[in-house]
Amino acid sequence: MQTPLEITYQHVSRSEWIDEYVRSRVAKLENFSKDIVSCRVTIEQTQSPHKTGNPYRAQVEVTLPAKGELVAEKSDKVTDPQVQLRPIIRNAFEAMEKQLKKQTAKRDGKVKQHNDEPLPPVATVVRMFEKDGYGFLKSISGQEYYFHRNAVLHSDFERLTVGTRVRFEPNEGDEGLQASSIQIIDKPGVGGSADGDDDLDMPAGWEQEPRH
Numbered sequence: 001m002q003t004p005l006e007i008t009y010q011h012v013s014r015s016e017w018i019d020e021y022v023r024s025r026v027a028k029l030e031n032f033s034k035d036i037v038s039c040r041v042t043i044e045q046t047q048s049p050h051k052t053g054n055p056y057r058a059q060v061e062v063t064l065p066a067k068g069e070l071v072a073e074k075s076d077k078v079t080d081p082q083v084q085l086r087p088i089i090r091n092a093f094e095a096m097e098k099q100l101k102k103q104t105a106k107r108d109g110k111v112k113q114h115n116d117e118p119l120p121p122v123a124t125v126v127r128m129f130e131k132d133g134y135g136f137l138k139s140i141s142g143q144e145y146y147f148h149r150n151a152v153l154h155s156d157f158e159r160l161t162v163g164t165r166v167r168f169e170p171n172e173g174d175e176g177l178q179a180s181s182i183q184i185i186d187k188p189g190v191g192g193s194a195d196g197d198d199d200l201d202m203p204a205g206w207e208q209e210p211r212h
Contacts, residue, residue, distance in 0.1 A: 001026075001030070001036050001037065001038055001039060002037050002038065003037060003038035003039075003063075005022070005023065005026055005039050005040075005041070006038070006039070006040040006041070007019060007022055007040075007041045007042075007043070008040065008041070008042045008043070008044075009042075009043050009044070010042060010043070010044035010045070011044055011045040012043050012044055012045050012056070012081070018043060018085065018089070021086060021089060022041050022043075022089065025089070025090070025093040026039050026041070028093070028097070029062065029093065029096060029097065029100060032097055032100040032101055032104060033064065033100045033103065033104055035064050035065055036062055036063070036064065036100075037063040037064060037065060038062070038063045039060065039061065039062050039063075040060075040061040041058070041059070041060050041061075041089075042057075042058070042059040042061075042150060043056070043057075043058055043085070043089070044056065044057050044059075045057075045078075046075060046148070055075050055076065055077050055078070055175070056075060056076065056077075056078045056081065056084075056085060056088055057073060057074070057075035057088070057148065058073065058074055058075070058085075058088045058089040058091075058092040059071065059072070059073035059092060059148070059150050059151070060072045060073070060092050060093055060095075060096045061150075062096060062099075062100070064103065068153070069154070069181070070096065070099045070100070070103070070181060071151055071153065071169075071180045071181045072092050072093075072095035072096040072099060072169075072171075072180055072181075073092055073095075073148065073150070073151060073178070073180055074088050074089075074091040074092040074171075074173060075088065075173055075178075076088050076173075076175070077175075095171060095180075099169070099181075120167040120168060120169060120181070120183075121139055121140075121167065121168065121170060122139070122140065122165060122166070122167055123137035123138055123139045123140070123145065123165070123167075123168055124137065124138055124163060124164070124165055124166075125137055125160050125161065125162055125163065125164040125166065126138045126144070126162060127162065128160060128161065128162060130158075133148060133149040133150075133157070134146065134147060134148050134149060135147055135160065137166065137168060137179050137182075139170075143177060144177065145168065145170060145177045145178060145179035146173075146175070146176060146177065146178050146179070147168070147178065147179040147180070147182055151168075151178075151180045151181070151182050152182045152183075153181060153182060153183045154183075156182075156183075156184055159184060159187070160184070161187060163187070164184060164186070164187045165184075165185040165186050165187075166182050166183060166184055166185055167182070167183050167185060168180065168181060168182045168183070169181040
């Protein structure tokens with residue numbers, strides 16, 4: 001990598017075994033892509049009030065020259081961090097490996113590109129909890145996805161408002177559906193792309209549907 005690995009701990013005590021394990025997983029990432037510019041890994045105990053127990057989260061951010069930023073994250077409730085943090089970190093890195101494999105395949109021409117390649121799904125921001133650093137998206141099919149502020153590319157979390165349209169990578173987390181690699185398409189009142197590919201009607205009923 002061009003930039004040294006960055007490991008950040010939030011509400012979690014720094015651990016030598018976590019540092020070593022993360023370095024080993026990052027070395028494995030470089031086997032999937034030699035183009036990685038930088039990698040940032042965040043290990044934190046989340047403060048999201050919609051979750052119970054002691055949820056921990058591992059997030060892996062990778063910067064590539066052409067694609068830009070890729071983000072993968074996994075979270076779960078933990079009672080024994082010494083035992084249960086490792087699979088959370090492993091799952092986050094495995095999700096990133098899948099994204100890198102996809103990008104490498106595109107670069108090597110092993111998958112169709114341009115108009116034959118499906119774009120990431122589109123969703124609308126339906127609820128924001130700015131102070132707590134998270135929110136929810138709703139896709140055109142009506143499914144809701146939780147997202148953390150660090151899952152928003154280009155540090156654009158503060159730009160999100162209810163009604164903002166985004167593209168995202170869907171993930172199945174232990175706490176339910178989650179979104180990563182979120183990128184803003186347009187904000188309320190701002191037109192989307194000229195070709196209409198980004199058109200998405202506001203999901204019916206979202207403004208009145210509380211989350212239990």
